[in-house]
Every structure is written in structure tokens, then in C-alpha cells.
Amino acid sequence: MKALITGVAGFVGSHLAEHLLSQGIEVTGTLRGHSSLRHIRHLLPDMRLYECELMDQQAVDQMMTEIRPDLIFHLAAQSFVPVSWDSPAETLTNNIVGQIHLLEAVRKLGLASKVLIACSSEEYGQVEEDEVPVKETNPLRPVSPYAVSKIAQNYLGYQYYKTFGQHIVRTRTFNHTGPRRGEQFVSSNFAKQIAEIEKGLKPPVLYVGNLEAKRDFTDVRDVVRGYRMALDYCEAGELYNIASGQCREIREVIQILLRYSTVEITIEEDKTRLRPSDVKVLVGDYTKFYQQTGWTPEIPFEQTMKDLLNYWRNELA
Numbered sequence: 001m002k003a004l005i006t007g008v009a010g011f012v013g014s015h016l017a018e019h020l021l022s023q024g025i026e027v028t029g030t031l032r033g034h035s036s037l038r039h040i041r042h043l044l045p046d047m048r049l050y051e052c053e054l055m056d057q058q059a060v061d062q063m064m065t066e067i068r069p070d071l072i073f074h075l076a077a078q079s080f081v082p083v084s085w086d087s088p089a090e091t092l093t094n095n096i097v098g099q100i101h102l103l104e105a106v107r108k109l110g111l112a113s114k115v116l117i118a119c120s121s122e123e124y125g126q127v128e129e130d131e132v133p134v135k136e137t138n139p140l141r142p143v144s145p146y147a148v149s150k151i152a153q154n155y156l157g158y159q160y161y162k163t164f165g166q167h168i169v170r171t172r173t174f175n176h177t178g179p180r181r182g183e184q185f186v187s188s189n190f191a192k193q194i195a196e197i198e199k200g201l202k203p204p205v206l207y208v209g210n211l212e213a214k215r216d217f218t219d220v221r222d223v224v225r226g227y228r229m230a231l232d233y234c235e236a237g238e239l240y241n242i243a244s245g246q247c248r249e250i251r252e253v254i255q256i257l258l259r260y261s262t263v264e265i266t267i268e269e270d271k272t273r274l275r276p277s278d279v280k281v282l283v284g285d286y287t288k289f290y291q292q293t294g295w296t297p298e299i300p301f302e303q304t305m306k307d308l309l310n311y312w313r314n315e316l317a
Helices: 011-022 057-067 081-086 088-109 145-164 186-198 220-233 250-259 287-293 301-315
Strands: 002-006 026-031 048-051 071-074 114-120 167-173 205-208 239-242 266-269
Touching: 002 011, 002 057, 011 026, 011 220, 048 057, 057 088, 071 088, 071 220, 081 088, 081 145, 088 114, 088 145, 114 145, 114 220, 145 167, 167 220, 186 205, 186 250, 186 301, 205 250, 220 239, 220 287, 239 287, 250 301
Parallel strands: 002 026, 002 071, 026 048, 071 114, 114 167, 167 239, 205 266
Antiparallel strands: none
16 A cells, blocks of 8 residues: 655654554655655655655656555645735645646546545634534635635545546644644644743743634644545545534643643733734534544643643754
């Protein structure tokens, strides 16, 4: 069994590679020339890396001709919401065109690959309070260019399933975090700040944005387990939420992290951390995914936060 992971050097990609390798699956991962290997260096004896620019159709065709994967996990994307406001055209182009090239290669080569497209809960956008927990049928009201790009990826997946019969499963994953999460993402940013304060690298002040936003957090290690199960058990052409089903205020995330801190820290709002538009509440209903796969989250959120803080402590050692 051969698997291809696009964006393998990233947060989710590195955890997914670990999970697939533990199941005896042969893994090839794509990366760009400037990609850091720090999350996957420990896996290099056991997996293959393939430098491929997904924006280059010829390069993608050549890669797919060589690898001919049984499973494709398409994770590569510009995935940071604030960047999409600064670079909307680049976000849309990168996220949409790269996926088209991948699916076109599958079509032209006549591959029977099962494809997972990692979509996002950001697609739901402005969710009303009486609409939570959010089901797959909820209206889409995107509030960022990133969200629009993920909606396009989602529907492109459906179109290639419907038009060409490709085995494509789409997952809308809600907030996921854990060790290796990029420092620009909220929970990881808090954890890194705390680790820096503990080491005396900065004053004992934690800078925050909107603490009233409510989000659904799942451990990345549970998420990648779900991605593997999705290609085993989910129906082609269908869309599935992956979530914890629990809602947490960002304020609670900070409180849990501070509980594990070794120093006294005060909290201060930084207006530059506030988004131009923000979703008040986002919590997912993963009933459909559970019924299809039997998947449920297993790692407690407190453990996720502890592991995330310890990750940054080790990084700064």
C-alpha cells in the first residue's frame, strides 16, 4: 500500500506520516524547495521525500507517474487565515490550482487512487448561535479569502468525483492542535509565549487577541487517525465533519495552559491580534463521520495543551 501526502513537512503532514508508517504503509511526501524538515527529519530513513511544486502541472504529472499512489492525502495549502487577507489572490491560486493539477494527474493517468481532500470548518464562516453544533448541511457564509479557497477545493473534489468517478472523500476538520503546531496559530502562540516567559526570554506578559471566540479543538493525532479511517470507510463523493463536538472559549485555552506554567503571568490584549472579521462560535457535529467510521476523539484536551507546551519548552531548550 503506497500513500502520497502533499505538504508532508507541515504540522498535520508530519503526524499523518508517522501514523501511516506505523501501519506499515509506504509513504512519499511532497515538499517545496524551501520547506523545513525539522518535523519529519526523524522519519527520513523510513519515508521518501519528493520535491514538487504543485503549481507546476508537468512536475505533478511526472511525480504521479513515478509514484502511482493507492492513497492520496491532499494537505498542502496556504492555511493561515490572516495571511489570506494580506495575500488573497496568492491564497486562492495556491489552494485551488495545486489541487486541480493533482486531480488532473489522477485523471490523465487513469489511477484508482483514493483521495482525501482536507477541507476546513472555516468554510462555514458566520455561524448563527442556533445553528450549533454545525452539521455538514449548514449554510456556508465564508468570512475570509482562505475560507473561500477551501470551499473551492471542496467543490472541486465533488466535481471530479461526479464527472470522472474519482474516489474522493472530503473532510471538514474543525480546529486541531498539538505538538508542532505553527506559532502563528492561537493555542500554539500562547504556549510558545509561556515557554519563552518561563525561560526568561520575555517579560511575564501573555499577549492575546479575542478571548471570547468559541472554538472546537481536536488533537492532531486524533485527526490523522480519522483521515486514514476516512479513506478506509467513507463513501466517495461525501463530505464529513471531523471535530470534538465540544466548544471552548479561547479564554479557557489560556487558563489550561497557565495551569501548567511554572511562573506567574499576566494577560494583556494586543489589538494587532484581532481579525478584521471573526466567527463568534464554531463547534462541529461529527455524527455522520462517527456513524461511517466509528471514529471518536481519544486524547483529552488538557493532555493536548500539556503536550503542546512541552513541545515549545523543548524547542526553546
